Amino acid sequence: MSDARPKVAVVGASLDRSKFGNKAVRAFVDQGWEVFPVHPKLTEIEGLRAYPNLASIPEPHLERVSLYVPPEIGIGVLDQIAGKQVDEVWLNPGTESPALLERAEALGLNVIQACSILAVGEHPGKY
Numbered sequence: 001m002s003d004a005r006p007k008v009a010v011v012g013a014s015l016d017r018s019k020f021g022n023k024a025v026r027a028f029v030d031q032g033w034e035v036f037p038v039h040p041k042l043t044e045i046e047g048l049r050a051y052p053n054l055a056s057i058p059e060p061h062l063e064r065v066s067l068y069v070p071p072e073i074g075i076g077v078l079d080q081i082a083g084k085q086v087d088e089v090w091l092n093p094g095t096e097s098p099a100l101l102e103r104a105e106a107l108g109l110n111v112i113q114a115c116s117i118l119a120v121g122e123h124p125g126k127y
Contacts, residue, residue, distance in 0.1 A: 005034045007059055008116075011077055012068030012095075013037030013045045020092060021068035022046065023127035024117050028066075031120040036062070054080040061085040066116040071097035082107040090116040 008028050012021040025046050028035045036057045037045040044050055051057050054065065054077065065086050067074045074095050081089055089104060091113045104111045117124045 005032055006063040007034045007036065007061070008064040008066060009036040009038050009051075009054055009057055009062055010066050010068065011038040011054070011074070013039050013042075013050060014068075015042065015045060017127070019068070020117070020124060023124050024066055024068060024092075026127050027117045027120055027122040027124075030122060033120070054084055057084075062087070064088045064090060064116070066090040066092060067095045068092055069095060071095060071100045075100045075103055078103050078107055078109065081109060086110075088112055090114065090119070092116055 010021060010024050013025050014021040016022055025035055025037050035048055037048055037050040038054060039045065039050050040052050042050045062084060065081050067090065087110060089109045089111050091111060092115055096113055
């Protein structure tokens with residue numbers, strides 16, 4: 001039986017509970033999402049297995065990838081996103097740049113520029 005919960009990769013997930021990359025992991029979990037934290041060096045975040053990159057996530061399809069990294073890192077993640085089936089790419093405040101947006105458009109990604117924590121019905125201040 002497959003897990004029908006929506007799936008999200010949080011790129012820039014963190015152990016630091018004051019950082020939005022950590023708050024997002026907790027907000028998505030609270031809203032019933034299957035969460036895949038992405039961090040190049042960590043193996044676990046908030047009790048969930050963390051993945052070094054998007055390619056290592058064992059799911060072919062993700063409803064959402066939510067970025068919490070600076071644009072110069074995020075632009076390098078876009079090709080990984082394009083290599084998976086991803087419905088939406090969320091650029092949280094501070095993650096976007098003209099070059100990143102141009103590259104995302106060139107790859108045909110469905111980009112949403114907004115706070116993904118608010119979008120799932122939570123407030124970052126709760127975390």
